[in-house]
Amino acid sequence: MNLIPLAFLSEGQVGTVVEIRAGRGLTERLLAMGIVPGAKIRVLKSSGPGPILVEIGQTRIALGRGVAMKVMVRGWNSWPI
Amino acid sequence: MAHMKDKMIKVALAGNPNVGKSVIFNNLTGAHQHVGNWPGKTVDKKEGFHRFDDKLIYIVDLPGTYSLTALSVEEMIARDYIIYEKPDVVVDIVDASNLERNLYLTMQLMELGANVIIALNKIDLAEKAGMEIDPRKLEEELGVPVIPTIAPKKKGMKELVEKIIELGEKRSQARGGKMLRYEPSVEKFIERLQGEIVSKEKLVKLFNPRWVAIKLLEGDEDVIRKLSEIEGGKEIVEKGAKLREKMSMELGDPEVAIADARYAVIKSIVSRVVGELKRLTASDLLDNVLLDKYLGIPIFFAILWWWFQMAFIGSAPFCDILGDGFAALSNALTGLTGHPFIDYLFFGEYGIIQGIGAVLSFVPLIMLLYFILSLLEDSGYMARAAFVMEKAMRKMGLSGRTIIPMIMGFGCNVPAIYATRIIPEESDRMIAILTNPLMLCGARLIFFSAIAAAFFGAYAGDILFSLYALGVILAFAVAIILRKTFFKGEVSPFVLELPAYQKPSFKVAAIRMWDRGSMYLRKALGVILIGLLIIGILTATDAETFTFTTDPERSLVAALGKSLAPIFTPLNWDWRLIVAMIFGFVAKEIVLGASAMLYGAGEEEIASKLANLYNPIDMYGYMTFILIYIPCIVTIAAIRQETGSWKWTIFTVAYGLALAYIINLLIVTLGHLVLG
Numbered sequence: 001m002n003l004i005p006l007a008f009l010s011e012g013q014v015g016t017v018v019e020i021r022a023g024r025g026l027t028e029r030l031l032a033m034g035i036v037p038g039a040k041i042r043v044l045k046s047s048g049p050g051p052i053l054v055e056i057g058q059t060r061i062a063l064g065r066g067v068a069m070k071v072m073v074r075g076w077n078s079w080p081i
Numbered sequence: 082m083a084h085m086k087d088k089m090i091k092v093a094l095a096g097n098p099n100v101g102k103s104v105i106f107n108n109l110t111g112a113h114q115h116v117g118n119w120p121g122k123t124v125d126k127k128e129g130f131h132r133f134d135d136k137l138i139y140i141v142d143l144p145g146t147y148s149l150t151a152l153s154v155e156e157m158i159a160r161d162y163i164i165y166e167k168p169d170v171v172v173d174i175v176d177a178s179n180l181e182r183n184l185y186l187t188m189q190l191m192e193l194g195a196n197v198i199i200a201l202n203k204i205d206l207a208e209k210a211g212m213e214i215d216p217r218k219l220e221e222e223l224g225v226p227v228i229p230t231i232a233p234k235k236k237g238m239k240e241l242v243e244k245i246i247e248l249g250e251k252r253s254q255a256r257g258g259k260m261l262r263y264e265p266s267v268e269k270f271i272e273r274l275q276g277e278i279v280s281k282e283k284l285v286k287l288f289n290p291r292w293v294a295i296k297l298l299e300g301d302e303d304v305i306r307k308l309s310e311i312e313g314g315k316e317i318v319e320k321g322a323k324l325r326e327k328m329s330m331e332l333g334d335p336e337v338a339i340a341d342a343r344y345a346v347i348k349s350i351v352s353r354v355v356g357e358l359k360r361l362t363a364s365d366l367l368d369n370v371l372l373d374k375y376l377g378i379p380i381f382f383a384i385l386w387w388w389f390q391m392a393f394i395g396s397a398p399f400c401d402i403l404g405d406g407f408a409a410l411s412n413a414l415t416g417l418t419g420h421p422f423i424d425y426l427f428f429g430e431y432g433i434i435q436g437i438g439a440v441l442s443f444v445p446l447i448m449l450l451y452f453i454l455s456l457l458e459d460s461g462y463m464a465r466a467a468f469v470m471e472k473a474m475r476k477m478g479l480s481g482r483t484i485i486p487m488i489m490g491f492g493c494n495v496p497a498i499y500a501t502r503i504i505p506e507e508s509d510r511m512i513a514i515l516t517n518p519l520m521l522c523g524a525r526l527i528f529f530s531a532i533a534a535a536f537f538g539a540y541a542g543d544i545l546f547s548l549y550a551l552g553v554i555l556a557f558a559v560a561i562i563l564r565k566t567f568f569k570g571e572v573s574p575f576v577l578e579l580p581a582y583q584k585p586s587f588k589v590a591a592i593r594m595w596d597r598g599s600m601y602l603r604k605a606l607g608v609i610l611i612g613l614l615i616i617g618i619l620t621a622t623d624a625e626t627f628t629f630t631t632d633p634e635r636s637l638v639a640a641l642g643k644s645l646a647p648i649f650t651p652l653n654w655d656w657r658l659i660v661a662m663i664f665g666f667v668a669k670e671i672v673l674g675a676s677a678m679l680y681g682a683g684e685e686e687i688a689s690k691l692a693n694l695y696n697p698i699d700m701y702g703y704m705t706f707i708l709i710y711i712p713c714i715v716t717i718a719a720i721r722q723e724t725g726s727w728k729w730t731i732f733t734v735a736y737g738l739a740l741a742y743i744i745n746l747l748i749v750t751l752g753h754l755v756l757g
Contacts, residue, residue, distance in 0.1 A: 012208075014213050014215075014356065016215070016217075022574075026574050026576070029505070029576055030576065033576065033578060040356065044365070044368065045368070045372050047374040048374045048472075049472060050374070050468075050469075050471055050472040051468055051471045051472070051481065051575055053368065053372060053468065053579065058581075059578060060364075060368075060578065060579040060580075060581070061576065061577070061578050061579065062464070062467070062468045062471070062481075062575065062576070062577045062578075062579055063574075063575065063576055064471065064475075064481070064574050064575030064576070066574055066575075067574040067575060067576055070574075074217060076213065076214070076215045076216065076217070
């Protein structure tokens with residue numbers, strides 16, 4: 001089971017959040033917004049070096065690329081990434 | 082070759098017809114394949130080899146079947162091969178876009194005790210159809226490995242081979258994945274019969290007891306025949322027949338009951354493994370455009386441009402009517418009281434009504450600016466602006482969220498400074514607060530829009546735009562410097578919820594417009610009135626005799642302005658502009674109101690009067706000074722409150738003054754150098 005950073009999922013891909021490898025402050029903020037281990041997360045926008053847009057449930061969240069590198073997910077269909 | 086044979090792994094490919102089985106077979110075997118017939122049957126038998134490192138994999142392509150009953154030749158071939166040839170691995174090719182039906186065969190392969198690997202093929206089609214299948218979850222539910230594949234693109238083939246080798250090499254281990262229990266009414270019959278079978282050693286060696294139990298309950302003729310030839314088999318067949326009869330009394334046709342039970346298990350697995358259909362909502366469509374990597378930023382600027390255009394065009398008639406009205410009022414009331422000092426102070430060219438009127442004339446512009454800003458805020462677009470500008474903002478040392486208070490600063494810096502509370506990290510927030518006064522607020526716009534038209538004619542719009550741009554550029558420059566000096570470190574991580582779009586309500590926008598815009602009215606009748614009253618009294622008082630004078634040149638206020646003249650001579654200001662600037666610290670609208678009074682003109686003529694006195698370069702310089710210099714007193718209070726520090730409050734005032742002077746001097750010096 002390989003974990004990859006959320007930033008590596010391409011647009012339209014879905015993953016399951018496994019862990020957040022960030023400091024306490026950021027981790028707590030992400031948890032509060034519903035980015036919790038086990039949550040199903042979908043990447044809506046991920047282009048260029050700007051932030052990415054994800055969807056968790058009905059909530060849309062913009063995450064800086066740096067943040068998206070710290071959220072580790074298991075891609076649902078993640079063969080050769 | 083003998084050495085190779087030891088390591089050879091025997092693999093059977095199973096699956097429904099049309100799932101891409103032969104494509105996978107071809108992918109794996111390439112040219113190393115042979116097509117023959119199954120012994121004694123007219124069904125094609127395809128065999129081949131796949132080499133991986135020093136491993137040799139023998140692959141046989143079983144006929145495509147929907148299930149493993151004894152009702153067709155193909156199904157018999159497939160299941161006999163698994164029972165008697167005991168392949169090390171059975172790769173079950175499953176059509177992901179048709180999961181439920183395909184898992185029916187999977188369940189039977191597992192019942193048979195095959196060492197199953199699922200190749201979850203056509204995963205791309207499933208996604209296109211709006212299905213989301215979690216292969217790891219499926220793996221967990223069934224207890225067998227699941228490899229997503231797209232056969233025509235050869236995706237997942239390497240992973241499939243690796244899994245075949247991994248499983249093939251542990252061939253002795255328990256196989257068949259998880260035991261999937263059926264509903265209790267069916268399960269109790271299976272378990273009872275299974276208990277009997279386990280006691281027959283010879284049977285257990287040949288068959289999976291649970292599978293035999295299920296098949297006997299289903300009344301599978303082939304299994305009955307095969308069992309009858311084995312020691313102890315007859316006894317089991319009889320027990321099976323009895324239980325089958327009992328089962329049919331309780332549940333109806335046992336075959337149907339068992340099929341239903343299988344589907345019930347499959348349905349519950351599928352419900353946990355397949356995600357909901359993703360429908361494109363209106364929000365998705367809007368985000369696709371508004372957050373587009375190329376269009377996002379141009380659209381953002383287009384919206385800002387549209388915002389100001391609408392506000393200027395929409396408010397122009399109202400501003401004109403108010404301007405005319407106040408001028409007429411002031412003239413009409415001249416001589417009303419009969420008291421020369423009071424008449425002079427309130428009415429006529431140098432009166433307070435002229436000053437207040439000039440300011441009030443522009444309130445419709447501010448109102449409309451706020452109305453449209455409210456629509457933007459309500460629509461959910463502001464968070465999108467933060468999204469598209471995040472990268473650019475980060476380069477300037479600002480958090481992406483800063484764009485929201487910046488935009489609000491175009492209305493008024495005071496609520497904008499409070500709005501910086503949406504920026505979670507302290508140093509990011511400090512930079513946002515300290516740079517916000519550079520956003521050209523409505524109060525300054527009142528002065529600029531009055532002046533721009535007279536001085537720059539058709540270019541008035543461009544001049545206003547240049548002032549907005551100058552403010553933003555300076556804000557970025559100051560932010561970069563602050564980030565490199567007092568607030569070192571990285572911009573904090575960007576995390577922002579984007580609310581769903583909604584149709585903004587005009588009623589809410591109107592209420593909000595009044596809430597915020599009426600502040601300008603209260604200011605006009607409060608601090609601005611008081612400020613202008615003081616200026617008026619000072620203007621009407623002779624500096625030497627302290628008596629009433631109608632010559633502003635001789636007045637106290639002129640003395641005040643003239644005393645500071647040496648500082649502002651390089652900027653080509655006269656004492657009136659100095660006084661207007663000083664009082665503008667109370668509220669920036671006063672700059673216009675005071676100019677109107679000091680130059681003896683209303684909203685209508687003030688600009689043309691100034692145009693006679695100043696050349697455009699000097700006036701543009703003055704406008705940049707008014708844009709940049711100290712924030713108004715209410716903004717200063719807000720900065721003090723939000724930074725919690727006098728040091729940073731004073732810093733903001735000081736850098737504003739210094740920057741204003743430098744920019745003004747640069748514009749005047751360079752402007753005259755280039756344009757004469």
